[in-house]
Each structure stands twice: as C-alpha cells, then as structure tokens.
Amino acid sequence: MSTKVSIVQITDDSNLFNAIYECINLLGxxxxxxxxxxxLKPNCILDKAKAATDPEIIRNTIKIIQKIKEGQDYSIYIGDSPGLRSKRSRKIFENLGIMEVIEETRIIYEEFxxxxxxxxxxIPDGIRLKExxxxxxxxxxxxxxxxxxxxxxxxxVYTGAIKNYWGIQPGGTKPKNHMKGTSTESFSQVIADLYSILVNKSQLIIMGGDGMEGRGPSSGKMRKLDLVIGGTDPVAVDAVALAIVxxxxxxxxxxxxxxxxxxxxIANLENIEIVGKTLPEVKLTKPFHLPGRGRAWAGHLFAPLIYRYTKKIPRLHRKKCIKCGNCEKICPGEAITLTPYPSFNRKHCINCLCCVETCPSDALRVSNAGIWGMLGMR
Incomplete structure (x- = not known):
C-alpha cells in the first residue's frame, strides 16, 4: 500500500496560485x-493570524477549485469550530479576513x-472516544x-492535517472530549478515534504558509517555509511535513x-511517493524546536516522580493578562476561575493546555510543575 504527497516551492507571493495549482495537479x-x-476546513483556533490558516491559501485554493469545476454544477462550503465556546467562527473569520474571501469568491459559509x-x-472502534x-x-x-x-x-507535540479535524466538533463537544484523554498518549488515542470516522471520506489536504515552532499552536515562533504540501492521506501529509522540519x-x-x-x-516514508520537490531539496537545515514532553520518561524507574516534576502546567504572567476570561471558558476540567485574574485549581487541571492555546495576550505560559509537582501539590 502506498500514497502520494506533493511538495511545491513558493518562489514569491504572486506565485502562490500557481504553486497550489501545481501541488493539486501532481496529485490528480x-x-x-x-x-x-x-x-473547506481551515484551522481557525482563534483570531491570531499566525495561529490560523492564511486567508491567501484559502482564497487561491477556492479559485483553483472554481477553475477546475468551471461549467459544472457544484457547491463550495467553508466552516470550522474555533477553540472558544464563546466565539463563533463567523466573528473569528471576520477578524482574520476570511469572511472577505468568502464574500469575494461567493462560496457558502457554514456555521458549525x-x-x-x-x-x-x-465510533464503534473507538478506544477512548466511543461517540x-x-x-x-x-x-x-x-x-x-x-x-x-x-x-x-x-x-x-505537533498539529497539522489530522489534528485539524478536532474542529469538526461543535461548541462544548471539544472540551468534553478533551477529558477522555488527559496525557499526550491518551489524548492522541482520542484524536485517532475521531479521525477514524473520516478515514473513508474523500479528502484533499493543502498545507501552506509559514510554520510555527516552540510554544505552538498559538504562541510559538514563526518559521519561513515557502512550501505547499498536498496529499489525500492526512497521516502521510503530516509525516512528510514533519520530515521537512x-x-x-x-x-x-x-x-x-x-x-x-x-x-x-501511512506514516512510513518508504511507502509514500513524494512528487514535485524531493525531501533533500526542501528539508530544513535547522529542525523545528518541539515542545518538551515530560511523559517521554515513562519507561524510567522513577517515572512517576519525574513525570510529576516535568509535567507541563500553565503559569500566569499577570502583567500581560487582559482578564478576558477565555481561559475560564475553554477549560474542560473547570479548573480556572477569574478573581479577577485566572486562578488555577490544580486538582481539577488535566494539563491539556487549552488555556495557553487560546490566550490572546500570551499571558499564560507553560512551565514544569517542579518540586511542588513531585510532592503532589501541583
């Protein structure tokens, strides 16, 4: 069994249409x-431009589909469910400039x-997520x-094509399902369970624009990639994307x-046919910095203590906090209250870091629980 992933270089902004078109043509x-x-399912976790799909990727993808479908009877929809239950995608789409693209291209906005x-x-075959x-x-x-x-x-650790499907779940469903997996490994099972309902669906993945390293998915450092990566298998696209970085x-x-x-x-690169640019041509000389994961020590004799010391918890930088309440609204464990700044109930915290992910002012940062975590106090 094999699959195909295409890689095309973006030479400049005016070349974006041609790059996406070539990426699609290489796949068929x-x-x-x-x-x-x-x-169209963009990634619009919140209205931070660097954390979301570039509107120009959306605009050019729509125009290419319209060109391919010229003369046919068809409909194009676009939708997503953002991270915050209090903000519908329309408002976030407006803030990101995506509603302007929707109006210009005359596609249909679908409210999730x-x-x-x-x-x-x-989900009959679900391991952690049954429905x-x-x-x-x-x-x-x-x-x-x-x-x-x-x-x-x-x-x-990484979010791309597979993880983007987390946003097909509306409103409060996402934080509820976050509770099904409270560690990297267990939540990864939940992600796989969700994706299993789409595995037989016809898909096209177009990943483009700059990437983010470090404290992603919303507060990391941007890295220039100048690539469009395409495929029909999100597992393969993610595997190739990670190899590139x-x-x-x-x-x-x-x-x-x-x-x-x-x-x-398919995640094994030997079973993925890469067309367009080759991996050696586009692989970064300096790899992306990945977030640390205390859970990687799981096989060690002192794993429980090491995990409690290195587990990632949110910490507040009060000077940056704007008291918007996003963290309190998104928390699946209801571990945050505003008094008026965020206060954390560590016993209820599942370390999902959704609060950090959706903080608009970067006031929440991630750090190790430290010695207090080892003592079971964090």
Missing part, C-alpha cells in the same frame, strides 16, 4: 472534478457552532479540503504513530 484532480459538494443541530456519531457530535456538513459533502497550518503543539513523525508524534498502527493512514 479527479476528486475535485467528481465532487458536487466540497467543504449554533447553526444546524449537530450530528451524533457512534461524539460533529457538524452535519461533514457527512453531507463529497469532498473535504483540509487546510491546516504546520505548527507545534504543547500537548500533542527535521523530525520523525512515528518517533516524535504519538497521534501520527497511533493512526499508522491502526491502519488509518
């Missing part, structure tokens, strides 16, 4: 030609939060065009390894 356009209904009633889905709710459009369309940004992630997906990212082990996609 049959899935677009055969689809009467297409959903507060729109049509969500669809209740059973969930998703936006109904996910099952209705013929093709999903997944538009992630390549980023690191403080809980899952200097890391082995199977060794470093549990949810990619788990998806491959469960035959939900």
């Amino acid at each position: 356009t049959e899935n677009i030609k055969n689809a009467k209904s297409i959903l 939060d507060g729109g049509r009633p969500p669809l209740h889905i059973q 969930t709710k998703i936006a109904p459009i996910i099952q209705e369309v013929d093709l999903i065009v997944n538009l992630p940004r390549l980023k690191t992630h403080m809980l899952t 200097g890391h082995n997906a199977i060794e470093k990212v549990p949810h990619i390894r788990i998806c491959a082990e469960r035959n939900l996609g």
